[in-house]
Amino acid sequence: MWKPIINRHTPHKIKAIINALKKDICSGHLASGERLPTQTELANCLGIAKSTVARAYQEANSVGLIKTIVGSGSFVSGEGDQFLSAVGGGNLGLLDLRVDYPLYDFDPSLSETLSQIALEDSQHLLTYQEHAGREEFRNAGLKWLQLNGVDCSVDDIVITSGAQHAITVCLSSIAKAGQTVLVEELTYPGIKESAEMLGINLISLSMDENGIIPQALLNALYDNENVKALYTSPTVQNPTTILTPTERRVEIADICQKHGIYILEDDIYRLFSDVRPEPYANLLPELTFFIASFSKVVCGGLRIAYVRVPSAVLKIVRRRLLATHWALPPLMAEIATRWVNNGTASSTLLTKKEEAGKRQKLAKKIIGQKLILGNLSSFYVWIKLPAEWSTEVFISEAFNNNVAVLGNGTFSVSSNSSKPGVRLCLGAAPNIAALEAGLLKLAEMLKDGPSAAMGVI
Numbered sequence: 001m002w003k004p005i006i007n008r009h010t011p012h013k014i015k016a017i018i019n020a021l022k023k024d025i026c027s028g029h030l031a032s033g034e035r036l037p038t039q040t041e042l043a044n045c046l047g048i049a050k051s052t053v054a055r056a057y058q059e060a061n062s063v064g065l066i067k068t069i070v071g072s073g074s075f076v077s078g079e080g081d082q083f084l085s086a087v088g089g090g091n092l093g094l095l096d097l098r099v100d101y102p103l104y105d106f107d108p109s110l111s112e113t114l115s116q117i118a119l120e121d122s123q124h125l126l127t128y129q130e131h132a133g134r135e136e137f138r139n140a141g142l143k144w145l146q147l148n149g150v151d152c153s154v155d156d157i158v159i160t161s162g163a164q165h166a167i168t169v170c171l172s173s174i175a176k177a178g179q180t181v182l183v184e185e186l187t188y189p190g191i192k193e194s195a196e197m198l199g200i201n202l203i204s205l206s207m208d209e210n211g212i213i214p215q216a217l218l219n220a221l222y223d224n225e226n227v228k229a230l231y232t233s234p235t236v237q238n239p240t241t242i243l244t245p246t247e248r249r250v251e252i253a254d255i256c257q258k259h260g261i262y263i264l265e266d267d268i269y270r271l272f273s274d275v276r277p278e279p280y281a282n283l284l285p286e287l288t289f290f291i292a293s294f295s296k297v298v299c300g301g302l303r304i305a306y307v308r309v310p311s312a313v314l315k316i317v318r319r320r321l322l323a324t325h326w327a328l329p330p331l332m333a334e335i336a337t338r339w340v341n342n343g344t345a346s347s348t349l350l351t352k353k354e355e356a357g358k359r360q361k362l363a364k365k366i367i368g369q370k371l372i373l374g375n376l377s378s379f380y381v382w383i384k385l386p387a388e389w390s391t392e393v394f395i396s397e398a399f400n401n402n403v404a405v406l407g408n409g410t411f412s413v414s415s416n417s418s419k420p421g422v423r424l425c426l427g428a429a430p431n432i433a434a435l436e437a438g439l440l441k442l443a444e445m446l447k448d449g450p451s452a453a454m455g456v457i
Helices: 013-027 039-046 049-060 082-086 109-120 137-146 163-174 189-198 214-223 246-259 312-323 330-341 344-367 391-401 430-447 451-455
Strands: 066-069 073-076 157-160 180-184 203-204 227-232 262-266 288-293 306-307 378-384 421-425
Touching: 013 049, 039 049, 049 066, 066 391, 073 391, 109 378, 137 157, 137 288, 137 330, 157 163, 157 312, 163 189, 163 203, 163 227, 163 262, 163 288, 163 306, 163 312, 180 189, 189 203, 203 214, 214 227, 214 246, 227 246, 246 262, 330 344, 344 378, 344 430, 344 451, 391 430, 391 451
Parallel strands: 180 203, 180 227, 227 262, 262 288
Antiparallel strands: 066 073, 157 306, 288 306, 378 421
16 A cells, blocks of 8 residues: 655645655656555545545646546556656566567677677777768668668768657757647657657647548647647557558648648657558658667667658757767667668567567457457557446556556546557567466456456445
């Protein structure tokens, strides 16, 4: 049971309880969906009035820290910092499927590459570099982007410290505080962090089985001023895994062209997919940024992303690179360049793609095809929760069964999402056996329903 440490004699008990909630949520001590003690339990624990706890819970619920469900209890909200608190957290015995870790056991050998570099004249790796990356490094990026099917030249490319850095650089190059960027109904949580830091407003667009609905995009453009860009992951959408077909992409690109809207195409899993529709970068090159990262498909610790940039904003993008990291650490760029050129990156990608397929098949077999959205192109799946389950109760009961997952609140930019569900990051499990054990627990929960978890009230 959660036991916050507060001074029972403080005249600001409500504020103290809320601050304790914030602190424990951000630190990961409280997990998304975790059930909180009842008002009576917490009041008795702290030695304060039940009415004080009730007022604190009401305020915490109003600001989105927790969600109270009549007859079920109060739960830590699925929104906000749960994506961040999952990183690096490690409760003993907990199968944590919240973060999309890229299977470290399948990473290439770093020691071999470092040994080769050490035998060569590598002093140039200690000098200042071009903000966008040395030409030889960008040539490797060109090869990687061409593997993705992106038509571009080496002069169109900049190198960033991973996809998250790329998102921040791209956003800050085309939008200012107070302006608006459109995102998918459920979207990558990192875009929310970058937008908040930059003061950019996010508005979500409804989706169907083919991705963003064109009419939803048109409505958002007509209803809102200062819309600067659309952020999307169209090949393996995060978190739903939806693939947007070429026909839908053409519709979306045409709308963006007519309204002068930039597209941030974050397609880091594209090379995992056997089906690769035409990228927006080819359909609308003058307005599209294409982001291809190493993090998920090669290795997470090598913070490399190759970004194809529209020529009109290339100069300002280089200035944003200067402001945010000056230039990519040359040693990282050197390692990535060697792995692209000698085939290590591609062979590692194929190995991880094969493992992703095995884990996807296992998840679909255990959870069932009707409830699960997923393809063989990623390490995560999306479970569409049956109507009897609320996301918060499911997350809480999963946590009680030592399985941690993220719900739709984490991926939504609005308080109300029409797509209740949870994402399972299959690559976060250390091995197939651990993954199978966790999936069986979740399958049993789905079979028994929430009444088995809650008891009869």
